[in-house]
Amino acid sequence: MKTKPFSQQTAIVTGGATGIGRSFTEALADAGAQVVIASRRREVLEMAADQINRSIGAERVSTCAFDIRDNEQIEGLVSFVVERHRSIDILINNSGLAVPETVEEISDAGWEKVLQTNLRGVMQLCRAVLPHMMKEDFGDIVNISSQAGKHGYADVPSYCASKFGLLGYAEALRDHVRKTKANIRVFNFCPGLVDVENTDATTKPRPGFIHVSNLARTLIYALSLDRDVVLEDINLYAK
Ligand SMILES: NC(=O)c1ccc[n+]([C@@H]2O[C@H](COP(=O)([O-])OP(=O)(O)OC[C@H]3O[C@@H](n4cnc5c(N)ncnc54)[C@H](OP(=O)(O)O)[C@@H]3O)[C@@H](O)[C@H]2O)c1
Numbered sequence: 443m444k445t446k447p448f449s450q451q452t453a454i455v456t457g458g459a460t461g462i463g464r465s466f467t468e469a470l471a472d473a474g475a476q477v478v479i480a481s482r483r484r485e486v487l488e489m490a491a492d493q494i495n496r497s498i499g500a501e502r503v504s505t506c507a508f509d510i511r512d513n514e515q516i517e518g519l520v521s522f523v524v525e526r527h528r529s530i531d532i533l534i535n536n537s538g539l540a541v542p543e544t545v546e547e548i549s550d551a552g553w554e555k556v557l558q559t560n561l562r563g564v565m566q567l568c569r570a571v572l573p574h575m576m577k578e579d580f581g582d583i584v585n586i587s588s589q590a591g592k593h594g595y596a597d598v599p600s601y602c603a604s605k606f607g608l609l610g611y612a613e614a615l616r617d618h619v620r621k622t623k624a625n626i627r628v629f630n631f632c633p634g635l636v637d638v639e640n641t642d643a644t645t646k647p648r649p650g651f652i653h654v655s656n657l658a659r660t661l662i663y664a665l666s667l668d669r670d671v672v673l674e675d676i677n678l679y680a681k
Contacts, residue, residue, distance in 0.1 A: 443625050443669040444580050446531060449474035453532035454523055456510060456567070457481045459490035461638035462586065462657050463536040468494055469658035470532070471502040478523050480506045481537055510537050510563030511555075520570040529578050532665065533571050535564045535608075536586045540601035553600045560604035565611055572626075581626040582665055585612050589634045589679060609675070616674070627672040629664050633657060634679025652680050 453470050457463035458479030470477050471494055479487055487505035494503045506522050508515040523530055538560045541552035568583060575581030590598060591605030609630055616628040636654055637647035647653045656678060664673045 444578075445669055446580060447474065448665075451531035452476040452478070452523065452527040452529055453534060454478050454480060454519070454530055454571070455534040455536055457537035458534070459483075459487045459505075461641075462633070462636055462654055463534070464490055464494075465641070465654040465658040466534055466536065466584075466661055467503060468497075469662050471495075471498055471500075473662060475502065475532070476527055477503045478506055478519075478527070479503060480508050480519050482507060482509050510567065511558040513566050516563065516566050516570050520567075520574070524574055529580070530571050530574050531578075531580060532582045532584070533567070533575075534584045534586070534661075535567065536584075537563070538586060538604075540590075540598045542597050543600065544596055545599050548600060556600040556604050557607075560601070561607045561611070564608060568611075568615060575626050576622070576624055579625045581624075582629065583612075583615065583626065584629045584631065584661065584664075585609075587612075587630050587632045589632055589677070591630075591632055592677075616672075625669060627669070629673060630675045631657065631660070632675055632677045647680075650680050652678060 453475050455463050455467050455477055458467040459481060467477050467479055484507040487507060491503040491505050495501050506519050508519045541556050543549060543552045585608055587608045588605045590602045591609045594602050612628050612630050619626040635651040637651035638654055640647055641654050660676060
């Protein structure tokens with residue numbers, strides 16, 4: 443089975459400039475991978491890429507502004523990365539948001555925004571990336587679901603539906619790559635509360651939250667397992 447060191451891999455991290463995504467970007471770039479971070483705010487992307495490249499002393503992080511709710515922009519992101527780097531070895535589906543509306547308050551606009559960002563966009567991005575991974579016979583897809591993908595919470599029903607849905611989609615994707623015998627693994631992270639405000643290595647997370655660096659360390663560990671091993675659902679929460 444084909445293997446590649448991180449130094450020969452290219453990753454797309456959606457939402458890779460902020461919060462959990464940023465910690466994934468830093469860890470992958472630090473491990474030697476090329477990382478394309480992609481989300482809507484161009485200036486946020488560029489600032490994060492500059493800071494990370496400066497801190498590792500190498501130009502490994504590049505940017506591509508896109509809105510995951512727009513299929514043409516998804517296709518544009520995938521073409522940009524393939525033209526520039528030839529392969530897409532790691533796809534981290536991290537972009538996501540919640541609209542806090544109870545089942546009685548739920549609005550069509552809120553529902554659409556959450557479902558399109560957290561679920562439909564991910565399915566479209568996987569559809570666009572998969573042929574490139576199949577062609578190279580190499581790839582890892584990492585979905586950031588949540589504990590809200592395993593338990594229902596009254597304040598965020600549309601978010602729960604999107605994150606449960608993401609896990610269902612990931613199971614189908616995993617079954618597809620197994621049946622096609624592709625060298626592609628599908629991982630899901632289901633974190634509890636992650637402190638994305640106190641992110642410095644020296645700062646303590648708020649009570650009940652975990653430090654974001656735990657996600658980055660777990661990512662590198664999971665991706666470093668043998669190619670025939672997949673750590674399927676990764677539940678991480680404060681004990
Ligand atoms: N923090 C937690 O406690 C926690 C727990 C469990 C799961 N999660 C999940 O972890 C992921 C990251 O969340 P986070 O806490 O790190 O929050 P965050 O910093 O707000 O990250 C969300 C990212 O998604 C991007 N994004 C939002 N809408 C987008 C769109 N339409 N197109 C492309 N990108 C879009 C945002 O960038 P732009 O606004 O620039 O587009 C942002 O970089 C999410 O999927 C979240 O559901 C978080």
